[in-house]
Amino acid sequence: MLMKVVVALGGNALQAEGVPAAAETQLKVVRDTAVYLVDMIEKGNEIIIAHGNGPQVGRIVIQNEYAAQVTPAMPFDVCGAMSQGMIGYHIQQALRDELVKRGIKKPVATIVTQVVVDKNDKGFQNPTKPIGPFYKEEEAKKIIKEKGYAMVEDAGRGYRRVVASPKPEKIVEIETIRRLVESGQVVITVGGGGIPVIEKDDNTLEGVAAVIDKDFASEKLAEDLDVEVLMILTAVDRVAINFGKPNQKDLSTMTVEEAQRYIEEKQFAPGSMLPKVQAAVKFVKSKPGRKSIIASLGKAKEALVGKSGTIIK
Numbered sequence: 439m440l441m442k443v444v445v446a447l448g449g450n451a452l453q454a455e456g457v458p459a460a461a462e463t464q465l466k467v468v469r470d471t472a473v474y475l476v477d478m479i480e481k482g483n484e485i486i487i488a489h490g491n492g493p494q495v496g497r498i499v500i501q502n503e504y505a506a507q508v509t510p511a512m513p514f515d516v517c518g519a520m521s522q523g524m525i526g527y528h529i530q531q532a533l534r535d536e537l538v539k540r541g542i543k544k545p546v547a548t549i550v551t552q553v554v555v556d557k558n559d560k561g562f563q564n565p566t567k568p569i570g571p572f573y574k575e576e577e578a579k580k581i582i583k584e585k586g587y588a589m590v591e592d593a594g595r596g597y598r599r600v601v602a603s604p605k606p607e608k609i610v611e612i613e614t615i616r617r618l619v620e621s622g623q624v625v626i627t628v629g630g631g632g633i634p635v636i637e638k639d640d641n642t643l644e645g646v647a648a649v650i651d652k653d654f655a656s657e658k659l660a661e662d663l664d665v666e667v668l669m670i671l672t673a674v675d676r677v678a679i680n681f682g683k684p685n686q687k688d689l690s691t692m693t694v695e696e697a698q699r700y701i702e703e704k705q706f707a708p709g710s711m712l713p714k715v716q717a718a719v720k721f722v723k724s725k726p727g728r729k730s731i732i733a734s735l736g737k738a739k740e741a742l743v744g745k746s747g748t749i750i751k
């Protein structure tokens with residue numbers, strides 16, 4: 439069955455493991471991913487692409503901090519916009535090249551996307567979104583002392599800086615996105631969850647220092663565009679219970695009720711798998727017939743036909 443799908447690519451998943459986070463390593467992962475995405479397009483599915491930016495925006499902030507001796511550091515919202523441009527550029531070039539290779543005529547464009555958040559969102563008081571590189575405990579302690587950053591252990595992979603992560607309320611450029619999608623173009627949007635902005639009393643917008651979770655922004659996008667499937671692609675093939683323990687069990691399906699029970703049992707790490715499962719559940723509950731899939735970047739095509747990933751319905 440042909441479907442309209444929002445595909446959300448994880449920020450960590452876009453980085454090759456164990457190699458420096460250089461432009462060419464990201465482009466290589468994106469080019470590999472483009473093959474699977476174009477497989478989906480070639481089959482006749484319509485896809486809209488969203489992506490994360492946690493590692494990338496964290497590194498842009500670090501680059502700005504170091505360069506501040508010679509040129510003013512860019513504020514956080516601007517770093518978010520930079521990450522959208524940088525990642526969107528790679529995705530749009532890789533997709534275009536793969537489409538050209540297969541003789542498919544389909545324009546691809548990245549939309550610099552702003553997403554409205556509530557200035558009173560409680561996310562501003564309690565930083566939860568991991569960004570930038572992973573550090574060893576000793577390094578993390580040093581950074582906390584020197585820079586005063588909040589840092590947490592991230593799903594057994596090391597320590598990372600955490601920043602405020604308010605919930606997405608409105609995608610500012612949604613009408614532009616809708617028109618491009620309706621005209622058959624491939625759109626890359628809500629990169630890094632969107633650039634967080636607040637609406638001021640005079641209805642103008644102002645960027646704020648935060649990183650929206652791309653899983654929640656992708657869910658909002660999927661509802662706004664009334665798609666059938668929200669597909670969240672990350673670094674693991676399936677959602678697991680008892681993750682990382684000897685009795686780990688990978689799940690091929692999960693009902694909303696099971697997902698909610700596992701959430702209560704704290705089976706999913708905050709800042710990594712938890713927002714994915716929460717977004718997946720929200721989308722399924724938003725309208726009958728909607729389905730969410732959490733799968734790995736390399737198995738997107740198989741996941742769409744139920745041969746990999748975790749289906750939430």
Ligand SMILES: Nc1ncnc2c1ncn2[C@@H]1O[C@H](COP(=O)(O)OP(=O)(O)O)[C@@H](O)[C@H]1O
Nearest residue numbers: 448449450451593672673677678681707710711
């Ligand atoms: N219960 C779980 N099942 C599977 N993976 C989990 C679980 N809990 C935490 N994780 C971790 O969450 C990671 C996905 O989150 P993250 O790296 O933040 O995603 P993204 O690819 O969107 O950046 C997985 O690669 C895995 O290491």
Ligand SMILES: NC(=O)OP(=O)(O)O
Nearest residue numbers: 449490491492630652
């Ligand atoms: N913004 C965001 O959710 O990024 P990740 O996918 O890297 O966590």
